[in-house]
Amino acid sequence: MPLRVHGRSVAWLPPLLLLIGIALFDANTSGRFRIISWVVLVPVIAAAVCGVIGTVVFAGLSMLTYVAVDLSWPHQYQNGLPDFFLVVVGGALAAVACSVRLGAEQRMLHMRDIAETTRRTVLRPMPQGWGGLDHAAVYLAADSEARVGGDFYDIQPGRHGTRLLLGDVQGKGLAAVEAAAALLSTFREAAYHERVLATVAGRLEVRMLRHNGYRVALGRADGDRFATGVLVAFSEDAPATVDVVNFGHEPPLVVAPDGVRSLPPGDGMPLGMGDLASAPPPVLRVPLAPGETLLLVTDGVTEARDAAGDFFPLRDALTKALARDPRTAEPHRLVRFVRDRTLDHCGGRLADDTTIFAVRRRPAGVRRT
Structure with a gap:
């Protein structure tokens, strides 16, 4: 330069x-x-x-x-x-x-x-208000030279409400990017067309299995690949609740000006490992009041360690931040806070790709996109 x-x-x-x-x-x-x-x-x-x-x-x-x-x-x-x-x-x-x-x-x-083109294809930019949601996200690659990895997220408005997906493909490199792209393409179609959220979840499981079979056919199998993830549906008929399917991922946090709570884990198996479970992952309906923000992160946040080897205490850090400034619950402030505190905790040395994704319903009367 x-x-x-x-x-x-x-x-x-x-x-x-x-x-x-x-x-x-x-x-x-x-x-x-x-x-x-x-x-x-x-x-x-x-x-x-x-x-x-x-x-x-x-x-x-x-x-x-x-x-x-x-x-x-x-x-x-x-x-x-x-x-x-x-x-x-x-x-x-x-x-x-x-x-x-x-x-x-x-x-x-x-x-x-x-x-950069690959990143924008996998993690496509989303306009503000997309699907009637205020949202903010940040992706941090563990490899400083990388632009995209196995973490993925998206919001898809559709005929039956708005759905979002966040996940983390096991492994790194181009193989993880391919799996993430396959899951996102399926999510974007299924979330738009399918009325039942469980059907969307089932199609994601099938897509992961098909992708693994495709890699085997190419002779590129490096073990069964799987992905953890969280699938969320925002229904216009139930504005104070959301439906959640958890595929073995860290449960999302609900962040409000007056505190933080965790959603139930859901007990679902990771995508690609559904055959090991006796039943599909359940669809849980949980409360999400207007003004509350849903925070979803990958394990780059929850497994960030400091010099002493201690994990980043995300929930405690958020509780203290909200006590100082309730506006921390706003999506953009929340994502910025979690990003900065995670990097501070691990000294800027991320052990894994890190995604921080915050969404909440737009206030009533605000035009939906």
């Missing part, structure tokens, strides 16, 4: 200052201590911060400076042609190195664009 001041590139400044400094220092030393051949470093520095043309320009300036300064000395103190060839070869190699650097940077930017 070029050095900039007020939006203008000053990448040329470091090699120029180095060139002037070497020339002045050499001109003011004794003939027994010559450093003019050090100008070979100038195009090397330029190769690290400038473009190819800038590097070639500094290579030329280095050669001209060498000749001018060296010839200003008496013959017995001149470095002569051997060091001049060193400066020429150094300038040429610096130009080649600069070209290689720029090519690598272009490839890196291209890969970042691909990763």
